[in-house]
Amino acid sequence: METKLDHLVIGAASLKQGVDYVKNKLGVDVPYGGAHMKMGTHNHLMRLGNNTFLEIIAVNNETEPPVSPRWYGLDDPFIKQKIVIEPVLLTWVVNTKSIDELMRNSAFSTGSAERISRGALSWYFGLPEDGRLLGGGMLPYAIEWQSDIHPSLNMADLGCALRQLEIYHPYPGWLSSCLESIGALDIVGVRQLPQNTSAYLVAEISTPFGIKKLSSALQTPI
Numbered sequence: 104m105e106t107k108l109d110h111l112v113i114g115a116a117s118l119k120q121g122v123d124y125v126k127n128k129l130g131v132d133v134p135y136g137g138a139h140m141k142m143g144t145h146n147h148l149m150r151l152g153n154n155t156f157l158e159i160i161a162v163n164n165e166t167e168p169p170v171s172p173r174w175y176g177l178d179d180p181f182i183k184q185k186i187v188i189e190p191v192l193l194t195w196v197v198n199t200k201s202i203d204e205l206m207r208n209s210a211f212s213t214g215s216a217e218r219i220s221r222g223a224l225s226w227y228f229g230l231p232e233d234g235r236l237l238g239g240g241m242l243p244y245a246i247e248w249q250s251d252i253h254p255s256l257n258m259a260d261l262g263c264a265l266r267q268l269e270i271y272h273p274y275p276g277w278l279s280s281c282l283e284s285i286g287a288l289d290i291v292g293v294r295q296l297p298q299n300t301s302a303y304l305v306a307e308i309s310t311p312f313g314i315k316k317l318s319s320a321l322q323t324p325i
Contacts, residue, residue, distance in 0.1 A: 104199065104201065104204050104205060104208065104285075104286045105199065105200060105286065106197050106198070106199050106205065106285055106286035106287045106290070107154065107197060107198050107199075107290065108155055108195065108196075108197055108198075108265075108268065108287075108290045108291070109154075109155060109156075109195075109196045109197055109198035109246055110151070110155055110156045110157065110158050110195070110196050110255075111151070111155075111156075111157050111158065111192060111195050111196075111265070111268070111306055111317070112158050112160060112175055112192070112193045112194050112195065112196065113125060113157065113158065113159045113160065113190050113191070113192055113193065113317070114160060114161070114175055114176075114177060114182065114186045114190060114191055114193040115159055115160070115161045115186055115190035116161060116162075116183075116186045116187045116190070117161050118135075118145060118146070118147055118159065118161045120161075120186075120190055121147065121159035121160070121161055121190045122147055122159060124159075124189065124190040125157070125159060125190075125317075128315055128316075128317060129263060129308060129310045129312075129315050129317075130310055130311065130312040130315070131149065131261040131262070131263060131310065131311070132261075133147040133148065133149045133157065133159055133259070133261070134147060134148070134149065134259050135147050136148035136158070136221075136258075137221045137222055138163055138166065138221065139163075139219065139221055140166060141169060141217075141219055141220075142169055142173050142174055142219070143162060143163055143166055143167065143168050143169045143173055144160050144161065144162055144163055144173055144174070144177065145160070145161065145163040146158050146159055146160045146161075147159040148258050148259070149258055149259045149260075149261050149263065150255045150256070150258040150259060150260045150261070150263070151255070151263055151264055151265040151308065152263075152264030152265060153264070153265070154253040154255055154256070155255060155265050156254075156255040156258055157263070159190070160175060160177070161177075162177055171232065171234065172232075172233050172234030172235075173234050174228070174230060174234055174244070175193050175194060175234070175236065175244075176193065176234060176235055176236040176240075177234070178234055179234070179235065179236075182236070191319055192304050192306060192317045192318055192319040193236065193240050193319065194236050194237070194240035194241075194243065194244065194304070194319075195240075195243045195244075195268060195291075195304065196243055196244045196245070196246050197243045197244075197245055197246070197285070197287050197290070198245070198246045198247065198248060198253075199245060199246075199247055199285075199286075200247065201247065202216045202227045202228075202229060202245050202246070202247035203216065205229075205245050205285050205286075206229060206245070208284055208285060208286075209281075209284050209285050210280060210281050210283075210284035210285075211237065211238065211242055211281045211284070212231065212237075213229040213231075213237065213244070213245055213285075214229045214230040214231035214232065214237075214244075215229070215230060215232075216228070216229055216230075216245075216247070217229075217230045224248075224249075224250065224254055225249045225250075226246050226247060226248045226249055226250075227246065227247040227249070228244065228245070228246050228247075229244050229245040229246070230244075238278070238281065238302075239302060240304065240319055241270050241272060241278060241302050241304065242278070242281055242282070243285075243287060245285070261311075262310065262311040263308055263309065263310045263311075264308065264309045265306060265307075265308055266307040266308060266309055266314070267291075267292060267306075267307050268290075268291045268292070268304065268305070268306050268307075269291065269292040269293075269294055269304070269305045269306075269307070270291055270292070270293050270294065270302065270303075270304055271294045271295075271296045271302060271303050271304075271305065272293065272294070272295075272296055272302040273295075273296045273297060273298045273299065273300050273302065274298075275293045275294065275295050275296075278293055278302075279293050301320075303318060303319045303320040304318065304319040305317070305318045305319075305320075306318075
């Protein structure tokens with residue numbers, strides 16, 4: 104089973120808010136991607152090199168809400184309250200050539216594989232029934248693209264590249280065991296936090312303006 108880091112997910116209360124946030128953090132304007140009719144969301148996208156990309160996602164209030172909770176915890180009241188204050192690095196996604204095999208091997212609940220499409224793109228995505236973030240966002244969602252080339256190759260190249268993704272966690276042994284079960288342990292760095300502290304993600308990205316970081320750590324108290 105070959106598992107690769109696929110993309111990072113920035114959650115925002117609106118696309119404009121998310122685009123402004125990333126421009127402030129990375130210095131680039133991320134262009135529009137499209138709408139996910141099944142999920143009631145829309146996004147902006149840019150390439151991050153090595154078949155990875157950055158997604159800015161928000162609820163699309165111009166479409167009918169989905170029949171089940173949206174992905175990435177976007178219907179969770181806590182997440183909604185958090186991203187109104189400021190967009191945040193919500194989680195990450197890995198890709199695989201066999202999402203069924205990944206789910207069979209996984210030591211944690213990855214949801215069920217659902218077929219999703221946006222324009223000419225289609226993919227299978229592991230969706231929990233309640234739309235929750237997996238492991239509070241520290242564990243990745245899984246995707247299996249239905250295309251010969253990675254879709255990031257058709258996304259805007261703004262001179263940004265992901266250098267590394269690190270996960271800071273008070274229980275690194277548990278986290279490492281979960282990641283190892285899906286073949287994802289070697290693609291991220293797992294760092295120890297003291298117990299009774301909140302886990303968070305840090306993505307280090309090279310940009311035309313130097314090395315910048317995106318984090319899931321709460322910057323502004325709620």
